[in-house]
Amino acid sequence: MEKYALYVPRLVTKEEIFAPGHRACIGCGEALAVRLVCKALGRDVIIASATGCMEIVSSQLPYTSWQVPWIHTLFENTAAVASGIEAALKVMSKKGKRPARDTKVVAFAGDGGTSDIGLQALSGAMERGHDFLYVCFDNEAYMNTGIQRSSSTPFGAATTTSPAGKMSIGQTSWKKNMPAIAVAHNIPYVATACPSYPFDLMAKVARGLATPGPAYIHVLSVCPTGWRCPPDLTVRMGRLAVETGIFPLYEVENGKYWLSDDSSALRPVTDYMKLQGRFRHLSEDVVEEIQRRVKTEYAGLRRKARRRHHEDG
Amino acid sequence: MTKPENMMTWKDLEIGSIVTEPGNASQYQTGAWRSQRPIHDFTKCIKCGLCYLFCPEGCIGQNAEGYFEADLFYCKGCGICARECWTRAIKMVEEEE
Amino acid sequence: MADKVGIEVSVAIGDAVKLARADVVAAYPITPQTHIVEHLAELVASGELDAAYIPVESEHSAMSACLGAAATGARVFTATAGQGLELMHEVVYVASSMQLPMVMTVANRALSAPLSVWGDHSDVMSVRDVGWIQIFTENGQEVVDNVLCAFRIAEDRRVLLPVMVHLDGFHLSHMIEPILFPEQAEVDRFLPPNQYPFPLDTAKPVTMGAFAPPVIYSETKKAQEVNIRASQEVIIECWREFGDAFGRYYSPVEGYHSEDARVLLLTMGSFSETAMTAIDRMRDDGKSVGLVRLRLWRPFPFEEIRRAVKEAEVLIVVDRALSFGGPGGPVCSEVRSALYGEAKRPKVVSFVGGLGGRDISLDGFEAIVSRGMEIAETGSEREFEMFGVRE
Ligand SMILES: Cc1ncc(C[n+]2csc(CCOP(=O)(O)OP(=O)(O)O)c2C)c(N)n1
Ligand code: SF4
Ligand code: SF4
Ligand code: SF4
Ligand SMILES: [Mg+2]
Numbered sequence: 001m002e003k004y005a006l007y008v009p010r011l012v013t014k015e016e017i018f019a020p021g022h023r024a025c026i027g028c029g030e031a032l033a034v035r036l037v038c039k040a041l042g043r044d045v046i047i048a049s050a051t052g053c054m055e056i057v058s059s060q061l062p063y064t065s066w067q068v069p070w071i072h073t074l075f076e077n078t079a080a081v082a083s084g085i086e087a088a089l090k091v092m093s094k095k096g097k098r099p100a101r102d103t104k105v106v107a108f109a110g111d112g113g114t115s116d117i118g119l120q121a122l123s124g125a126m127e128r129g130h131d132f133l134y135v136c137f138d139n140e141a142y143m144n145t146g147i148q149r150s151s152s153t154p155f156g157a158a159t160t161t162s163p164a165g166k167m168s169i170g171q172t173s174w175k176k177n178m179p180a181i182a183v184a185h186n187i188p189y190v191a192t193a194c195p196s197y198p199f200d201l202m203a204k205v206a207r208g209l210a211t212p213g214p215a216y217i218h219v220l221s222v223c224p225t226g227w228r229c230p231p232d233l234t235v236r237m238g239r240l241a242v243e244t245g246i247f248p249l250y251e252v253e254n255g256k257y258w259l260s261d262d263s264s265a266l267r268p269v270t271d272y273m274k275l276q277g278r279f280r281h282l283s284e285d286v287v288e289e290i291q292r293r294v295k296t297e298y299a300g301l302r303r304k305a306r307r308r309h310h311e312d313g
Numbered sequence: 314m315t316k317p318e319n320m321m322t323w324k325d326l327e328i329g330s331i332v333t334e335p336g337n338a339s340q341y342q343t344g345a346w347r348s349q350r351p352i353h354d355f356t357k358c359i360k361c362g363l364c365y366l367f368c369p370e371g372c373i374g375q376n377a378e379g380y381f382e383a384d385l386f387y388c389k390g391c392g393i394c395a396r397e398c399w400t401r402a403i404k405m406v407e408e409e410e
Numbered sequence: 411m412a413d414k415v416g417i418e419v420s421v422a423i424g425d426a427v428k429l430a431r432a433d434v435v436a437a438y439p440i441t442p443q444t445h446i447v448e449h450l451a452e453l454v455a456s457g458e459l460d461a462a463y464i465p466v467e468s469e470h471s472a473m474s475a476c477l478g479a480a481a482t483g484a485r486v487f488t489a490t491a492g493q494g495l496e497l498m499h500e501v502v503y504v505a506s507s508m509q510l511p512m513v514m515t516v517a518n519r520a521l522s523a524p525l526s527v528w529g530d531h532s533d534v535m536s537v538r539d540v541g542w543i544q545i546f547t548e549n550g551q552e553v554v555d556n557v558l559c560a561f562r563i564a565e566d567r568r569v570l571l572p573v574m575v576h577l578d579g580f581h582l583s584h585m586i587e588p589i590l591f592p593e594q595a596e597v598d599r600f601l602p603p604n605q606y607p608f609p610l611d612t613a614k615p616v617t618m619g620a621f622a623p624p625v626i627y628s629e630t631k632k633a634q635e636v637n638i639r640a641s642q643e644v645i646i647e648c649w650r651e652f653g654d655a656f657g658r659y660y661s662p663v664e665g666y667h668s669e670d671a672r673v674l675l676l677t678m679g680s681f682s683e684t685a686m687t688a689i690d691r692m693r694d695d696g697k698s699v700g701l702v703r704l705r706l707w708r709p710f711p712f713e714e715i716r717r718a719v720k721e722a723e724v725l726i727v728v729d730r731a732l733s734f735g736g737p738g739g740p741v742c743s744e745v746r747s748a749l750y751g752e753a754k755r756p757k758v759v760s761f762v763g764g765l766g767g768r769d770i771s772l773d774g775f776e777a778i779v780s781r782g783m784e785i786a787e788t789g790s791e792r793e794f795e796m797f798g799v800r801e
Contacts, residue, residue: 061623
């Protein structure tokens with residue numbers, strides 16, 4: 001799907017809006033995702049960020065990696081903070097108290113800050129219809145506090161609070177379908193993305209940003225530290241998540257599903273799982289069960305979705 | 314230059330501890346974390362820029378001849394660039410002590 | 411200046427916020443605060459107040475939306491009570507630590523369990539140390555005046571802190587009272603536009619809410635503490651200028667027949683009104699009693715309190731909240747520590763009463779005074795006494 005144009009730099013802004021000097025782990029896929037998302041956002045944005053890895057690594061006093069206005073307050077309230085910013089900007093420019101620039105409001109949070117503790121605030125903000133883009137960086141656990149499970153942790157994965165043991169296979173629940181929850185709010189734009197597909201990711205961010213009303217993008221972000229995989233495999237791992245059908249890339253525009261890529265021949269999930277320490281303890285039966293589930297869900301998605309051919313490619 | 318944190322007094326802080334110098338983290342050297350470094354073989358490089366695109370640190374840039382090269386002040390040595398380069402123009406080598 | 415109008419105090423607060431030309435109101439309904447936010451929603455819907463009203467899904471989000479709005483430089487208002495204040499607690503602490511100016515009225519309410527929608531100061535005490543400026547009011551006029559002052563204090567370049575204006579739930583929030591509203595032009599003269607110095611703005615990007623390792627956290631807290639202490643001067647200056655403009659003067663500690671009294675009562679909030687009437691009655695009976703009303707709860711006015719009570723022999727503090735297993739009345743604890751180092755100081759007696767909407771009547775205050783004098787004479791085995799509880 002990603003037709004890498006030969007001269008990438010011509011297509012992507014050279015500006016590093018997420019400045020180097022951040023303290024993310026070596027090979028962090030979440031930092032890569034933030035960096036690419038920021039390139040697509042450009043400079044005319046205000047970012048509200050949740051507590052989590054990306055906040056901690058980017059804003060240790062007296063330093064900041066942010067080149068754009070950025071605010072962090074707490075873990076679970078990012079969508080509400082963004083609501084306040086958006087409402088204020090609107091009324092202030094209407095009252096002539098701020099220049100009528102078209103500054104966009106963006107919220108950043110991890111999977112914990114989104115699908116667990118921040119779900120209520122996000123639901124409220126989507127329901128009220130604020131004009132903002134919410135980006136969830138999903139590394140499938142609470143990484144900042146030391147790899148504890150979240151509702152976004154995949155079935156079978158070992159984390160520090162869903163450890164594998166004689167009596168446990170690790171995480172015993174299936175990953176919460178956060179994009180579907182966003183879709184259920186009838187918002188105009190929802191998408192999944194992954195930095196291993198940088199052009200797709202950036203195009204979706206640009207679309208989400210341009211959409212009036214709430215937009216939600218769920219970005220799979222490989223975490224070598226928490227997934228226990230070699231840091232040089234970060235980009236490859238994201239690709240495998242997509243090619244196995246574990247993390248399909250799609251968009252939902254006004255309720256209509258579009259597959260960003262259609263792999264009728266999915267790779268076996270083991271191609272992905274065998275490279276990660278968090279799945280290493282799983283028996284063949286469990287892997288088989290995961291394989292079946294992935295196939296069923298992918299087939300369900302294909303039934304709902306159409307293949308998209310964007311003019312811009 | 315930002316005053317280092319261990320020199321800052323409470324009077325040096327802006328109200329609400331706001332940081333008013335955007336992107337000043339670029340003064341912070343993350344290259345010291347590295348145990349491996351990328352070596353670019355320019356004879357193999359086709360200047361496609363993929364390494365630049367996939368570097369989590371955003372520390373790969375073009376030199377005067379247009380070749381892509383890592384800024385070792387920031388490079389953490391993750392090896393993603395080497396792994397993703399199509400032409401295998403990048404090799405990771407151990408940092409010497 | 412217009413004539414006095416009879417109006418429910420909650421509605422009057424909405425009108426004061428309108429006079430202050432607030433930009434953003436984010437709030438979640440809770441008894442006894444509901445009439446405040448309903449009226450504001452109405453004012454925005456009718457176009458009388460040109461503001462964004464954000465009907466958030468919780469108090470946690472109400473305060474969070476206020477943070478975001480204040481960070482853009484907007485003039486921000488919210489209101490809550492009891493459980494609502496508890497739910498927003500985490501965010502309330504952030505507002506002051508990030509020095510984001512805003513105004514919140516709290517219609518003071520008891521805390522669950524058991525559930526009680528009625529008034530006391532338990533909610534106030536749970537946010538005692540969060541770093542907000544906190545002002546207590548006794549009647550509708552004081553609330554209106556202090557909401558206007560609160561915006562000016564909060565947004566003052568020398569302060570930049572959020573301000574809570576407390577009013578007793580039901581006892582004050584639901585009263586219909588004659589209130590004098592200043593003209594819009596007068597308010598505009600008194601309250602300049604908000605000029606928050608570091609708004610979120612792409613023209614000048616700032617990073618707000620950065621993370622502090624141990625090497626710098628203490629410095630951030632010291633800066634905050636110095637700032638709130640210094641705000642007292644600005645608060646007093648604001649009250650003086652408000653008085654000069656509108657003829658009603660306020661100060662951190664206010665006395666009522668307190669200068670020459672042998673025995674002093676100390677109260678906070680609307681109970682002071684009943685206490686004053688009780689003082690009149692006791693004075694008529696020839697007793698040397700007076701009243702000290704604490705208006706500024708944070709920053710705590712140590713010097714003013716010392717000055718106000720130093721000539722008295724007995725000081726009886728009536729609290730409307732408990733500190734379970736602790737020293738009894740929270741206000742009394744503060745007063746005791748303010749006086750501890752003084753060579754000449756009254757004996758301090760602590761009462762807790764008026765919990766969960768229970769009234770303290772005129773007779774009640776008289777009973778408190780005589781029991782207080784008894785305790786001062788003979789001493790007591792208890793740290794404090796609860797008033798009006800059936801044994
Ligand atoms: C109210 C509250 N509860 C718990 C925490 C501790 N905490 C901080 S970040 C975090 C996990 C973050 O996980 P996620 O949102 O997935 O982001 P990640 O660090 O994985 O990027 C937790 C549990 C907190 N800061 N606040
Ligand atoms: S723990 Fe994972 S997500 Fe967090 S900084 Fe490290 S690699 Fe990135
Ligand atoms: S990826 Fe390889 S070929 Fe492409 S620019 Fe980088 S070093 Fe050169
Ligand atoms: S090794 Fe990693 S950090 Fe260093 S230049 Fe390559 S991708 Fe960037
Ligand atoms: Mg996470």
